[in-house]
Amino acid sequence: MNPFPKLDEKDTRSGFGAGLLEAGQRDPNVVALCADLTGSLKMDAFAKAFPDRFVQVGVAEANMMGIAAGLTIGGKVPFTGTFANFSTGRVYDQIRQSIAYAGKNVKICASHAGLTLGEDGATHQILEDIGLMRMLPGMSVVVPADFNQTRQATLAIAVHEGPVYLRFGRPKWPVFIPADMPFEIGKAQVLVRGTDVSIFACGHLVWRALQAAEALQAEGVRAEVINVHTIKPLDVAAVLDSVQRTGCAVTCEEHNRHGGLGDAIAQVLACHRPTPQEYVAVDDVFGESGTPDQLLRKYGLDTPDIVAAVQRVLKRK
Amino acid sequence: MSAPNAAPSKASRASTDDLARTCSQVRRDIIRMVHAVQSGHPGGSLGCTEFMVALYFKVLRHDPAHWSMDGAGQDLFFLSNGHISPVWYSVLARSGYFPVKELATFRRLDSRLQGHPTTHEGLPGVRMASGSLGQGLSVAIGAAMAKRLNGDPHLVYSLHGDGELQEGQVWEAAMSAAAHKVDNLIATVDWNGRQIDGDVDQVMPLGDLPAKWRAFGWDVLEMNGNDLVDVLRGLDDARSRTGRGRPVAILMRTEMGQGVDFMTGSHHWHGVAPNDEQAARALAQLPETLGDY
Numbered sequence: 295m296n297p298f299p300k301l302d303e304k305d306t307r308s309g310f311g312a313g314l315l316e317a318g319q320r321d322p323n324v325v326a327l328c329a330d331l332t333g334s335l336k337m338d339a340f341a342k343a344f345p346d347r348f349v350q351v352g353v354a355e356a357n358m359m360g361i362a363a364g365l366t367i368g369g370k371v372p373f374t375g376t377f378a379n380f381s382t383g384r385v386y387d388q389i390r391q392s393i394a395y396a397g398k399n400v401k402i403c404a405s406h407a408g409l410t411l412g413e414d415g416a417t418h419q420i421l422e423d424i425g426l427m428r429m430l431p432g433m434s435v436v437v438p439a440d441f442n443q444t445r446q447a448t449l450a451i452a453v454h455e456g457p458v459y460l461r462f463g464r465p466k467w468p469v470f471i472p473a474d475m476p477f478e479i480g481k482a483q484v485l486v487r488g489t490d491v492s493i494f495a496c497g498h499l500v501w502r503a504l505q506a507a508e509a510l511q512a513e514g515v516r517a518e519v520i521n522v523h524t525i526k527p528l529d530v531a532a533v534l535d536s537v538q539r540t541g542c543a544v545t546c547e548e549h550n551r552h553g554g555l556g557d558a559i560a561q562v563l564a565c566h567r568p569t570p571q572e573y574v575a576v577d578d579v580f581g582e583s584g585t586p587d588q589l590l591r592k593y594g595l596d597t598p599d600i601v602a603a604v605q606r607v608l609k610r611k
Numbered sequence: 612m613s614a615p616n617a618a619p620s621k622a623s624r625a626s627t628d629d630l631a632r633t634c635s636q637v638r639r640d641i642i643r644m645v646h647a648v649q650s651g652h653p654g655g656s657l658g659c660t661e662f663m664v665a666l667y668f669k670v671l672r673h674d675p676a677h678w679s680m681d682g683a684g685q686d687l688f689f690l691s692n693g694h695i696s697p698v699w700y701s702v703l704a705r706s707g708y709f710p711v712k713e714l715a716t717f718r719r720l721d722s723r724l725q726g727h728p729t730t731h732e733g734l735p736g737v738r739m740a741s742g743s744l745g746q747g748l749s750v751a752i753g754a755a756m757a758k759r760l761n762g763d764p765h766l767v768y769s770l771h772g773d774g775e776l777q778e779g780q781v782w783e784a785a786m787s788a789a790a791h792k793v794d795n796l797i798a799t800v801d802w803n804g805r806q807i808d809g810d811v812d813q814v815m816p817l818g819d820l821p822a823k824w825r826a827f828g829w830d831v832l833e834m835n836g837n838d839l840v841d842v843l844r845g846l847d848d849a850r851s852r853t854g855r856g857r858p859v860a861i862l863m864r865t866e867m868g869q870g871v872d873f874m875t876g877s878h879h880w881h882g883v884a885p886n887d888e889q890a891a892r893a894l895a896q897l898p899e900t901l902g903d904y
């Protein structure tokens with residue numbers, strides 16, 4: 295049985311919008327910037343509540359990153375909002391020099407990440423952003439699993455000192471993390487205890503991992519499901535603790551198999567405890583237009599793909 | 612290397628009335644494509660219909676049946692504001708680049724008609740991926756430079772959103788085109804005054820746009836993009852100004868959503884699909900002139 299029943303269906307970006315408004319209410323230094331996507335990022339409530347602390351920069355993401363970096367000089371806590379592609383690849387050097395290297399307290403908040411963006415297609419479906427951001431020294435990378443957790447994560451990064459990349463998505467998605475479940479940056483969450491395999495997942499695929507664990511239980515496989523909502527800094531202790539008990543790992547992410555959660559975990563395993571691992575990730579290709587469910591199926595990120603990856607890894611134990 | 616001259620396309624003898632009929636059909640295609648998948652960008656597509664029809668059915672020296680990536684001996688077109696793909700796909704299909712019935716695959720899985728234009732699936736007529744705004748002018752400049760290096764006298768056209776002009780790269784490109792005297796390039800701006808979050812003047816004003824382009828060294832003209840006669844005049848004027856040492860910019864006044872009464876007057880229809888009732892109301896305003904796909 296999945297101990298985390300579906301409570302509701304909501305988009306994670308709305309969790310960001312709710313969290314941003316609350317963060318703004320708690321701390322007058324919180325400011326927000328957006329590049330002509332206020333509605334898409336659900337930043338309208340913040341913009342309405344705090345018009346003086348909201349900066350519309352137009353379609354100019356590079357400028358947005360630079361202004362955000364400048365706002366930190368003077369104690370502001372800037373949250374930038376645009377799609378994940380335009381939050382990372384588009385502005386990589388602005389982030390690298392003016393935010394990461396300069397050590398500025400900017401919160402880069404990125405919606406419409408991954409394939410589940412859907413019909414807009416590959417130009418907008420970035421599958422490389424986790425990799426890009428986790429390569430930057432000092433950058434934290436947070437990928438929450440549902441609406442409630444995205445709200446919590448937004449509040450958490452507001453009081454965290456240092457640059458953060460917060461990644462979330464567009465579609466309505468199951469809400470299953472209880473609103474009062476404790477959230478701590480860098481602390482992975484064991485959602486289901488198991489003995490046979492560790493399934494590490496982030497973002498939208500945590501729900502799919504829970505479904506896979508349920509399906510596997512019917513086959514007599516006891517899967518452990520770990521929500522790795524923080525990819526950097528990675529909860530190394532939690533990863534090692536789990537694989538020490540299960541002896542094998544499957545990683546699930548809405549990202550290219552290169553550079554994302556799977557690679558972060560593989561690095562830990564290779565260095566500390568060599569363990570068989572299988573990836574559920576996009577196989578080094580660009581996406582395309584389609585509905586979120588169609589795309590997850592076509593690109594091998596669906597529940598049956600996780601089940602199949604578990605079956606493969608079990609044979610390698 | 613000498614480039615062959617493209618035969619003027621057959622459609623280039625089209626009358627203004629023919630073009631107006633084509634516009635009506637293209638607008639139907641836009642509404643039907645976006646409605647069918649409940650996603651996509653009707654507003655800018657409808658506003659740029661006269662321009663795209665005039666370009667593809669009258670002005671461009673191109674040969675859809677012999678499309679090639681390099682486009683030697685033909686005029687080239689780049690859509691920098693890739694979100695208005697519906698209007699481009701419609702004029703490409705209806706001018707013979709690919710079967711009209713393929714419009715039914717727009718934004719669906721396994722289609723060549725991706726949400727934003729791409730070369731990835733090999734759709735004839737498309738030479739560059741676009742969708743991430745602000746990159747197309749640089750590409751058009753490069754293609755125009757290549758034509759010059761190849762001794763090919765044909766022109767390069769491009770289209771850009773006005774909100775898109777807020778991207779800094781556009782101005783890097785503008786500066787470089789003038790510096791390198793790229794005078795075989797005609798860049799048009801869809802000057803509709805709207806973008807996603809509202810009016811351009813509210814979101815991030817562009818200031819004196821003609822003066823900005825002039826200050827960047829361009830030969831600038833203006834036209835009414837929703838008046839076919841003025842579009843034909845403007846494109847003709849623009850062509851006559853090429854080859855004189857300066858890149859040419861057309862600032863084209865349009866109305867977002869033009870042709871469907873309830874889609875005009877605001878930024879609302881930038882990227883919203885009509886529901887069944889709205890689609891029916893829109894189509895009732897647009898005579899089917901060439902046969903729906």
Ligand SMILES: Cc1ncc(C[n+]2csc(CCOP(=O)(O)OP(=O)(O)O)c2C)c(N)n1
Binds near residue numbers: 380742
């Ligand atoms: C680099 C980049 N940033 C943001 C977006 C999201 N976006 C798509 S269209 C658009 C507004 C563009 O306005 P304009 O160029 O005036 O087009 P119009 O709304 O008139 O069709 C934005 C912000 C994008 N596609 N690319």
Ligand SMILES: [Mg+2]
Binds near residue numbers: 772774775804
């Ligand atoms: Mg516009």
